[in-house]
Structure formats: C-alpha cells, structure tokens
Amino acid sequence: MEATADKKDLKKFRKETREWLDANCPESMRQPITGPEDVYWGGRNGEFKTPDFKIWFEKMHAKKWIAPHWEKQYGGGGLDRMEYKILTEEMSRLGCRKPLFSFGLSMLGPALLKFATEEQKIKYLNDIVDAKIRWGQGYSEPGAGSDLANVQTKAEDKGDHYLVNGQKVWTSYGEKADMIFCLVRTDVEVPKHHGISFLLIDMATDGATTRPIKLISGKSPFCETFYDNVKVPKENLIGTEGQGWDIAKYLLTHERQMIGGIGETHVPTPVSDIAKKYLEIKGDVMTDAVLRAEIAKFEMDEAIFDMTIERVIDEAKAGNNSGALSSFFKFYGTELNKRRYEIMVACQGIDGLAWEGEQYNHGAIAKQFLRTKGNSIEGGTSEIQLNIISKRILGLPTR
Amino acid sequence: MALILTEEEQLLKTSASELFKSKAQIAALRKLRDEKDPLGYSKSLWKEMSNLGLAGLTISEAYGGLDFGYVGLGQVLETCGRTLVASPLVSTVLLSGTAIQLGGNEAQKKQYLPGIASGDSIFAFAMDEGKHHNPENCNTKITNNLISGNKTMVIDGHVANYFIVAVKDEKGISKLVVVNAKNEGILVEKIEMMDSRNLANVRFENVKVEDILDSYSSSTNLIENVLDVARIGLAAEMLGGIQEAFSRTIAYLKERRQFGVPIGSFQALQHRAAEMFGEIELCKSVVIKSLKAIDNQSDDLPKMASLAKAKLGETYKRVSNEGIQMFGGIGMTDDEEIGFFLKRARVVQHTLGDTNFHLDRLAKMKKY
The missing domain is CATH 1.10.540.10 (Acyl-CoA dehydrogenase/oxidase, N-terminal domain)
Incomplete structure (x- = not known):
C-alpha cells in the first residue's frame, strides 16, 4: 500500500513540477546555451546577461531548486533521489537551462558535503546556492600535471593562519573566481600523497594574482594564479591536514563524469547530417567512401557509448557499484568528442577552418575543434585514465 | 526497460x-x-x-x-x-x-x-549463395513447389533433418520454404572450417518443398527479421568469446614474467588492455539492449542488429589478435587455447555479415 501511495505522490510531484516550470521559466531560458558567456555564473561580480537570467535565477532560488537535492539547512531543496530525477527530467523536457552554472555546485559542493565540518557546510554551501561566491579550482601546477600529487604550492602553519606561496595553472575562468579550492603542501617530510591538504583561498587576499592563458583556440578560458605570502585563515582547511589527496580524488570523479559527458541532456546533431549538408551524395550514398566509413564507425561508437551510460546507470540503480568506471567514461567520452570534431571539420572543408567572419560564425567550428584537443588532457589525461583502469579495474601490477 | x-x-x-x-x-x-x-x-x-x-x-x-x-x-x-x-x-x-x-x-x-x-530435429538455414553474406543475392528459384539453386555457408547443413531455404518465386518475391533433407535432389558438401565447426554447400535440384512460411506481413521483412534476430544472437555468442579471451589474456599478463617482472606491469601492454576493457564495456551494452529489442519487438531491430554485429565483430577481432600477441610464442601453439578464439572470431565475424557489411547497412539506413 505504501508503495502505491509513494507512486501517487511522485505522479503528483511530476505534474506540479511541470506546471510550475512551465509557468515560471522564461521563454529565452528554454533556448540552448550558445557558450560559456551565455550563462549566469554568480559571484561577487556576477552579472545577468539579460533580465530573464535574473528572473529565472530568482524564481528557482526562491523555490530552493538551485541545489534541489541538497539538504535544506545548506540551502538545498531537500528533494529525494526520485524527486530530483523527476525535476531534471521535466527541466530537460521543457529545455529549461540550469539557472546557475557553478563549479561550487558541480565540484566543490559534493566534496564539502562529504568532508567539511557542519559549520563549513552551512557557510559555504549556502553561499554557493545564493550565488554569492564564484569558485575556481586550483589543482595543477607547472610541475604537477599528470603527476598531480607532486604539487609544490606550500602552506606553512603560522599559528592562526597558513602562509601560502606558489603557483597554480589551468584554473578555469580563474580571473573571475572569487575563491579557489586548492591542493597545497602542508608537510614535506611524508610521502608526497600524504603531505597534501585541501584549502579554500579568497582571491581578494593580498598576494593572490591571476594571469589568463591564451589557448590555440584564441580564447582564454584558463588562468595561471600566483600566491605570494597569501594569508589564509586556519578555518579554511577542509578535512584534516594531509587528507587533501583523498578529497581531490573524490572531486575528480565528479569532474570526470562532467567532462566525459555523463548527465548531459542535450542531443548533438548527428555528424552524418552535417556530412549530408556539405558533401556529395549520389543515390543516398556519400561519394567519399573513406570518410563515409569513418562516420559510420563514429556513429556506431557514439550510439553504443550512450547505451553504456544507460546500462551503467541501470546497474547502479540495481545496486551494482560501478564508481571505478568513471575513468573509462572520461577516457572514452573525450576521445569520442575529439573524433566528432575531426569529422565535422573534415566534412565542412574550408568552412570548418575559417577563423573570422560573420558568414563563418566567427570560426566557431574551428575554435571548438581546437578546444576539444584539451578534453583528453584536462581532468586527468587519457593516459592517466588508462593507468587507472589497468590498475584499479584490471588489477595489473605496477612496477 | x-x-x-x-x-x-x-x-x-x-x-x-x-x-x-x-x-x-x-x-x-x-x-x-x-x-x-x-x-x-x-x-x-x-x-x-x-x-x-x-x-x-x-x-x-x-x-x-x-x-x-x-x-x-x-x-x-x-x-x-x-x-x-x-x-x-x-x-x-x-x-x-x-x-x-x-x-x-x-x-x-x-x-x-x-x-x-x-532437441530431436536438426534444422539448417540456407540463405547465402556466395562467398560473402549478401541477402539480396538469391538465385534459388521455386516453381511448382520445386526448388533449384546453390546455397553456401549453411551451418550444420550436413546433419540437418530439415532445411529452411530462402528462394524467389516466378514474380521475384522472396520466400522462406521448408524442405525435408530426405527429399531427392539434395547434394550436401560438408566443409570443415578453421574454427573446427561445419558449414556446408548445399545444392538443390528440383527438390520438393514441404511448406512455405508465409504467415508474416511481408516475406522480405520475414527474412530480414530472422536475420536480424540471428545477428543479435551471434553477437551474444561473440560477447562470451570476447570476455573469455580477454580475461585469459589479463591472467597471462599477470603470470608471465620477463626481465624479472610480470609483463602486465609494462605500460605498453597495460594501455592496450585498458582500451580493450572499454570496448568490451560497449559490447555488453549493445548486446543486452539489442536482445531486449527482440523481446520488445522494437522498430529499431535492424539498426540494433547491425550495431551489435558490427561492434562485436570489430572487438572480437581486436581482442583475439591481441590475445595471440600478448601470449607471445606460446599463443601460436596449438596446445594453448587462446588460438581457438582467434579462429572462432573470424568465422563468426563472417557469418551473417561482417563489420564492414553492417557499417555500410547502418549508413544506408541513414541515407548517406
């Protein structure tokens, strides 16, 4: 009887959710996002691109649906798993955008929920939900890329604060971040994995500076950040000293799923449709037989990769833990995305390589193509993912 | 589902x-x-x-x-x-x-x-007529309930009690018919294949037909539907072979020592193994999804069948090749069983359409 009652409640919840979203989500907030400038990021200097962005954020904020699945004391909506699933489904059905894009929501939040003190959770999670703070990630360093545990940015214990000195790279939108979650070295005596701590640093503090990095795409979505005798209060430490590596690994799992495309709701245009637009087709068959075969193979792998996401989610629901697979999804998803853009550029010929000009959409395809090359580097390179698979899943010995 | x-x-x-x-x-x-x-x-x-x-x-x-x-x-x-x-x-x-x-x-x-x-009757399905799978190539004719033609790649053709034969009538319409193997005019040539199983070439010369299977909306669809179901079934078999060959290879990488260490500690082999692991994850997904598509009578069956047969063919080839290479010299010996998977992989890949056949079919379905 109880199960039936639950089912009925969920049905009601779905109906109410759909009606509320339909009544409250502005039309322009149901259009696909065109790029990272076309979303609301929040933060101390956060700007709403148009009034609709503000309306949509405020409505969802008042409804407590910025972080719908977090507990209420942290600013969340307290939805259970089924309700949260229904909300995401209904949002995707109407094409509703996320009202707030935030590394706080997608990356730091889950780590805080697991490792932070109650006081820290109440403070930082609420600030994330209220869009008061825009977060950046401070992991990589010039000497710590794939060998992330080699971070050298030092945090010295000075009694009431840490004194931080060092440099981070590849901080996404670093120049816009109010605060940054950092891996710092607090102990040089112990093995490298054990001397790392997870520290929250306010970028407004004296001695913290940023510099954008210009990429091959011509864009600068990443920064270098520098720390020159930056004082960070002791209470900004998450977990205990030396626990940073565990927290980093936990957080990277979330990041990998994000980069690998898990949980993405948009359906990309089939590459064969793009090919048909640009290339000669005779009697329903592309005349470029080699590219045709490459496209068919890509579309096969893409379709079956989607089925694999579906299967693994179904298995997880049935109670089979498959956390170790995040490395596989990161590896395969990013390699697929690179293949997609190789084919797209190949299909469009010279149009796909144009860099400027209105008629070429300002080189959007060329720039996106170049950007995809970073997919298999950021968040742990493809080679690092293969190392993880062979060690943790296949149990192959390390040397 | x-x-x-x-x-x-x-x-x-x-x-x-x-x-x-x-x-x-x-x-x-x-x-x-x-x-x-x-x-x-x-x-x-x-x-x-x-x-x-x-x-x-x-x-x-x-x-x-x-x-x-x-x-x-x-x-x-x-x-x-x-x-x-x-x-x-x-x-x-x-x-x-x-x-x-x-x-x-x-x-x-x-x-x-x-x-x-x-389990008392053995049936063989006689469809192909050439060296390569091609359902459109059917020159076996039925006239006055008698069939004539040459069939190739007939699995278990040499032991069958009955044949199901794809034929064309006078109007050129494809049909499946049932033939008793005892009827006169049937010549069976058994071929021993690389995988130690049997295929047969079967010649029908004015052979009497027992039944025509025509209780289906369209007989062309019937043949395609049967083939798609069988392609998915073969993909399931291939999944078993792939997983077994892979796990034997991984076990060998852990056990075989050279330069004083297990060869599985070499990154050149680890990355190839990890990539195969990923491909096998994909294989598992397309097999279960396509099997469910049969039971649910999904409209997507042709697409699912070609996805499954193409992907599993590609992966079985890769995993069986890597199996031999990673076993090294011992993998080339008849005593070691890894070679049996290589042999089966090639024959089953060829049966009912290889990867290229099905990639081409997928492209045609999407009109490119």
Whole structure:
C-alpha cells in the first residue's frame, strides 16, 4: 500500500513540477546555451546577461531548486533521489537551462558535503546556492600535471593562519573566481600523497594574482594564479591536514563524469547530417567512401557509448557499484568528442577552418575543434585514465 | 526497460554455465576436431541442453517451448561463446526456430516447433549463395513447389533433418520454404572450417518443398527479421568469446614474467588492455539492449542488429589478435587455447555479415 501511495505522490510531484516550470521559466531560458558567456555564473561580480537570467535565477532560488537535492539547512531543496530525477527530467523536457552554472555546485559542493565540518557546510554551501561566491579550482601546477600529487604550492602553519606561496595553472575562468579550492603542501617530510591538504583561498587576499592563458583556440578560458605570502585563515582547511589527496580524488570523479559527458541532456546533431549538408551524395550514398566509413564507425561508437551510460546507470540503480568506471567514461567520452570534431571539420572543408567572419560564425567550428584537443588532457589525461583502469579495474601490477 | 538481467535470466545463465563447465570445455571442441567427429557436435550434450529446456527458450509453450525470450537465449549463447561450445543452437534454434515461429502458420508451427524444442530435429538455414553474406543475392528459384539453386555457408547443413531455404518465386518475391533433407535432389558438401565447426554447400535440384512460411506481413521483412534476430544472437555468442579471451589474456599478463617482472606491469601492454576493457564495456551494452529489442519487438531491430554485429565483430577481432600477441610464442601453439578464439572470431565475424557489411547497412539506413 505504501508503495502505491509513494507512486501517487511522485505522479503528483511530476505534474506540479511541470506546471510550475512551465509557468515560471522564461521563454529565452528554454533556448540552448550558445557558450560559456551565455550563462549566469554568480559571484561577487556576477552579472545577468539579460533580465530573464535574473528572473529565472530568482524564481528557482526562491523555490530552493538551485541545489534541489541538497539538504535544506545548506540551502538545498531537500528533494529525494526520485524527486530530483523527476525535476531534471521535466527541466530537460521543457529545455529549461540550469539557472546557475557553478563549479561550487558541480565540484566543490559534493566534496564539502562529504568532508567539511557542519559549520563549513552551512557557510559555504549556502553561499554557493545564493550565488554569492564564484569558485575556481586550483589543482595543477607547472610541475604537477599528470603527476598531480607532486604539487609544490606550500602552506606553512603560522599559528592562526597558513602562509601560502606558489603557483597554480589551468584554473578555469580563474580571473573571475572569487575563491579557489586548492591542493597545497602542508608537510614535506611524508610521502608526497600524504603531505597534501585541501584549502579554500579568497582571491581578494593580498598576494593572490591571476594571469589568463591564451589557448590555440584564441580564447582564454584558463588562468595561471600566483600566491605570494597569501594569508589564509586556519578555518579554511577542509578535512584534516594531509587528507587533501583523498578529497581531490573524490572531486575528480565528479569532474570526470562532467567532462566525459555523463548527465548531459542535450542531443548533438548527428555528424552524418552535417556530412549530408556539405558533401556529395549520389543515390543516398556519400561519394567519399573513406570518410563515409569513418562516420559510420563514429556513429556506431557514439550510439553504443550512450547505451553504456544507460546500462551503467541501470546497474547502479540495481545496486551494482560501478564508481571505478568513471575513468573509462572520461577516457572514452573525450576521445569520442575529439573524433566528432575531426569529422565535422573534415566534412565542412574550408568552412570548418575559417577563423573570422560573420558568414563563418566567427570560426566557431574551428575554435571548438581546437578546444576539444584539451578534453583528453584536462581532468586527468587519457593516459592517466588508462593507468587507472589497468590498475584499479584490471588489477595489473605496477612496477 | 532497464538494461539489466532479471533474476530468472541470471539463474538460467548460471545453470548453462555450470553445464558447460563440466561437459563442454574447449577440450571438448578439440576432441571433436581431432577425432574428426562426423556430426561436429556432441549428441549427448545437445540432449542435455535440450532437457534443460535450452532448445525451447524462444518457442511458445503451446509448441513445447518455455517462452522465455531472446534475452534468455542470449545468455545461453554468451555462455556457449565462453568455451566455444559446438551445438545446433544457432542453426536450429536461433535461425530456423525463429523463422518458423515468426513466419509459420498454426499447422506449420505445430508440426515443426515441438521437434526443435525437444532437441530431436536438426534444422539448417540456407540463405547465402556466395562467398560473402549478401541477402539480396538469391538465385534459388521455386516453381511448382520445386526448388533449384546453390546455397553456401549453411551451418550444420550436413546433419540437418530439415532445411529452411530462402528462394524467389516466378514474380521475384522472396520466400522462406521448408524442405525435408530426405527429399531427392539434395547434394550436401560438408566443409570443415578453421574454427573446427561445419558449414556446408548445399545444392538443390528440383527438390520438393514441404511448406512455405508465409504467415508474416511481408516475406522480405520475414527474412530480414530472422536475420536480424540471428545477428543479435551471434553477437551474444561473440560477447562470451570476447570476455573469455580477454580475461585469459589479463591472467597471462599477470603470470608471465620477463626481465624479472610480470609483463602486465609494462605500460605498453597495460594501455592496450585498458582500451580493450572499454570496448568490451560497449559490447555488453549493445548486446543486452539489442536482445531486449527482440523481446520488445522494437522498430529499431535492424539498426540494433547491425550495431551489435558490427561492434562485436570489430572487438572480437581486436581482442583475439591481441590475445595471440600478448601470449607471445606460446599463443601460436596449438596446445594453448587462446588460438581457438582467434579462429572462432573470424568465422563468426563472417557469418551473417561482417563489420564492414553492417557499417555500410547502418549508413544506408541513414541515407548517406
């Protein structure tokens, strides 16, 4: 009887959710996002691109649906798993955008929920939900890329604060971040994995500076950040000293799923449709037989990769833990995305390589193509993912 | 429809696995090969499989089957693939049983299906006529209930009690017909294949037809539908072979030592192994999803069948090649069993369309 009652409640919840979203989500907030400038990021200097962005954020904020699945004391909506699933489904059905894009929501939040003190959770999670703070990630360093545990940015214990000195790279939108979650070295005596701590640093503090990095795409979505005798209060430490590596690994799992495309709701245009637009087709068959075969193979792998996401989610629901697979999804998803853009550029010929000009959409395809090359580097390179698979899943010995 | 097995399907898989573990290891296939067994499979094993109900999994209860569905049959085929079990499951149940179940009328089903479900009748499906799979190439004709033509790649053709034959009538319309193997005018040439199983070339010269399977909306669709079901079934078998060959290879990488360390500690091998792991994850997904597509009578069946057969063909080729390379010299010996997977991979890849055939078919479905 109880199960039936639950089912009925969920049905009601779905109906109410759909009606509320339909009544409250502005039309322009149901259009696909065109790029990272076309979303609301929040933060101390956060700007709403148009009034609709503000309306949509405020409505969802008042409804407590910025972080719908977090507990209420942290600013969340307290939805259970089924309700949260229904909300995401209904949002995707109407094409509703996320009202707030935030590394706080997608990356730091889950780590805080697991490792932070109650006081820290109440403070930082609420600030994330209220869009008061825009977060950046401070992991990589010039000497710590794939060998992330080699971070050298030092945090010295000075009694009431840490004194931080060092440099981070590849901080996404670093120049816009109010605060940054950092891996710092607090102990040089112990093995490298054990001397790392997870520290929250306010970028407004004296001695913290940023510099954008210009990429091959011509864009600068990443920064270098520098720390020159930056004082960070002791209470900004998450977990205990030396626990940073565990927290980093936990957080990277979330990041990998994000980069690998898990949980993405948009359906990309089939590459064969793009090919048909640009290339000669005779009697329903592309005349470029080699590219045709490459496209068919890509579309096969893409379709079956989607089925694999579906299967693994179904298995997880049935109670089979498959956390170790995040490395596989990161590896395969990013390699697929690179293949997609190789084919797209190949299909469009010279149009796909144009860099400027209105008629070429300002080189959007060329720039996106170049950007995809970073997919298999950021968040742990493809080679690092293969190392993880062979060690943790296949149990192959390390040397 | 969740992409997981039900408890019953899991149980079926376990019991099939136990049977093959005790009765049909690769050693059993080796014995059939070395003794040049005239049947090419073990009659007593087939009886046991039938007694367990495996031959009747996809046949309705009304005709002596279990009505268990194709996800179930897929689990058994996958398990067969692990130890390369030679049996009439593909020819008789997967191909011919499906053809009769889908295309036969009440009387035809009543006549043929109970014999399949009990394991007593062996059926062979005669479709292809060339060296490569090509359903459009059909020159076998039916006139006045007599058929004439040459068929190739007929699985278990040399031991069949009945043939299901693809033919064209005077109007050029494709049909599936049932022929009793005892009828006059049939010439069977048995071919021993690389995988130690049997195919046959079968020549029909004015052979009398018992039945025409025409209780289906369109006979062309019937043939395509039967082929798609069988392609998915073969993909399930391939999944078993792929997983077994891969796990044997990984075990060997951990055990074999050179330069004083296990060779599995070398990154050159680790990355290739990890990439194969990923491809196998994809294989598992397309197999279970396409098996469910059969049971759900999905409109996507042709697409699912080609995705499954193309992907599994590609992966079986890769995993069986890497198996030999990673086993090194020992992998080239007949004593080591890894080579059996390479041999099966090539024959099963070729059966009912290889990766190229199905990639081409997928592209045609999307009109490019």
